[in-house]
Amino acid sequence: MTENLKIIEIEVLRYNPESDREPHLEVYKVPFSDDMSVLQGAQYIKDNFDGSLTFRWSCRMAICGSCGMMINGIPKLSCETFLRDYYPNRIRLEAMHHFPIEKDLVVDLSGFIEKLESIQPYIIPKEPRSLEQGEYLQSPKQFSDYIQFTSCINCTLCYAACPQFGLNPDFIGPGAIALLHRYNMDSRDGAAAERMELVASEEGVFHCSAVGYCSEVCPKHVDPANAVNINKTNAARDYFLRFLSPKGGSK
Amino acid sequence: MKPGLKRSNAPIFWSLFGAGGMLSALFGPALVFITGIAVPFGFILPADAMSYPKMLAFAQNFIGKGFILAVIALFLWFAAHRIFHSLHEVGIHAGVGAKLICYGSAFVATVISVVVLLGLGF
Numbered sequence: 001m002t003e004n005l006k007i008i009e010i011e012v013l014r015y016n017p018e019s020d021r022e023p024h025l026e027v028y029k030v031p032f033s034d035d036m037s038v039l040q041g042a043q044y045i046k047d048n049f050d051g052s053l054t055f056r057w058s059c060r061m062a063i064c065g066s067c068g069m070m071i072n073g074i075p076k077l078s079c080e081t082f083l084r085d086y087y088p089n090r091i092r093l094e095a096m097h098h099f100p101i102e103k104d105l106v107v108d109l110s111g112f113i114e115k116l117e118s119i120q121p122y123i124i125p126k127e128p129r130s131l132e133q134g135e136y137l138q139s140p141k142q143f144s145d146y147i148q149f150t151s152c153i154n155c156t157l158c159y160a161a162c163p164q165f166g167l168n169p170d171f172i173g174p175g176a177i178a179l180l181h182r183y184n185m186d187s188r189d190g191a192a193a194e195r196m197e198l199v200a201s202e203e204g205v206f207h208c209s210a211v212g213y214c215s216e217v218c219p220k221h222v223d224p225a226n227a228v229n230i231n232k233t234n235a236a237r238d239y240f241l242r243f244l245s246p247k248g249g250s251k
Numbered sequence: 252m253k254p255g256l257k258r259s260n261a262p263i264f265w266s267l268f269g270a271g272g273m274l275s276a277l278f279g280p281a282l283v284f285i286t287g288i289a290v291p292f293g294f295i296l297p298a299d300a301m302s303y304p305k306m307l308a309f310a311q312n313f314i315g316k317g318f319i320l321a322v323i324a325l326f327l328w329f330a331a332h333r334i335f336h337s338l339h340e341v342g343i344h345a346g347v348g349a350k351l352i353c354y355g356s357a358f359v360a361t362v363i364s365v366v367v368l369l370g371l372g373f
Contacts, residue, residue, distance in 0.1 A: 201257060
């Protein structure tokens with residue numbers, strides 16, 4: 001099988017919390033064909049060289065968002081990145097930046113999951129609606145206001161890209177804010193004022209310094225940087241006009 | 252929603268930063284051209300376009316005062332915010348001290364500009 005295959009060197013950041021004091025790099029020589037993704041390269045290592053190599057993956061087609069890692073220092077989904085594009089150079093795989101490493105290429109996402117829960121990522125209806133009243137109607141215009149922000153697959157590449165999240169892990173961050181914006185923009189939702197408390201808080205949008213790298217690495221073109229910056233304007237408006245609003249705005 | 256959220260006072264500084272950024276993008280290059288090239292070299296504009304009597308008259312006009320104040324103060328608030336955040340980004344985790352120096356100098360310069368502009372009379 002390996003006769004016609006080229007060999008690429010894959011350098012992998014290894015870390016076993018039970019035996020290693022700190023992460024270290026190990027190099028593997030992996031035979032590959034032109035149709036092999038970086039993920040398949042990692043799988044080859046696991047199957048043939050070291051069964052303890054640990055990484056997340058599921059769908060192999062850039063929709064589950066599990067296989068994000070740093071590939072030569074850039075946050076990417078390893079299933080849609082191909083070894084042929086790096087050959088004959090060595091390729092370096094590391095766990096996603098800015099997250100604690102659990103083992104090898106697997107990071108601890110519990111902080112992100114907490115943030116995701118905190119934005120209330122579901123439609124909170126403006127008013128209760130009985131079955132007899134029928135379905136919610138939405139115009140194509142109303143639909144187009146939020147559809148882009150529904151494409152997020154929670155791969156957290158934007159968090160690995162965001163220098164501000166790297167400096168302060170309390171920052172709600174690009175992905176969760178993009179999803180927050182998705183629900184705020186939905187004509188069926190009525191909880192924008194409730195979510196404003198989080199947007200305008202010290203963990204909120206003003207951590208962002210408009211670097212824009214999150215949108216660059218987003219594999220689904222969600223453009224989280226845009227969502228964050230729209231919400232800076234929203235938060236500033238809420239800050240100055242909250243005393244004029246009949247409801248008094250959020251706290 | 253997370254408990255214990257504190258509202259950020261960033262909108263004040265962010266608005267001044269935004270206004271200053273917009274203004275400096277619109278007027279900055281033109282001001283550099285007029286004050287640094289066109290007038291000193293008598294190029295396009297006459298050399299006495301910014302003579303003392305003319306500038307004094309400009310600074311004594313109500314609209315002129317507003318323009319000078321906006322250009323000085325908002326540019327400085329813009330710069331203060333940008334420098335403060337850049338410090339953070341290059342790894343200098345600036346605390347209260349750097350905040351005071353950055354925003355404080357913009358604030359002091361704003362106050363001085365207001366005092367001087369009002370002192371020039373109308």
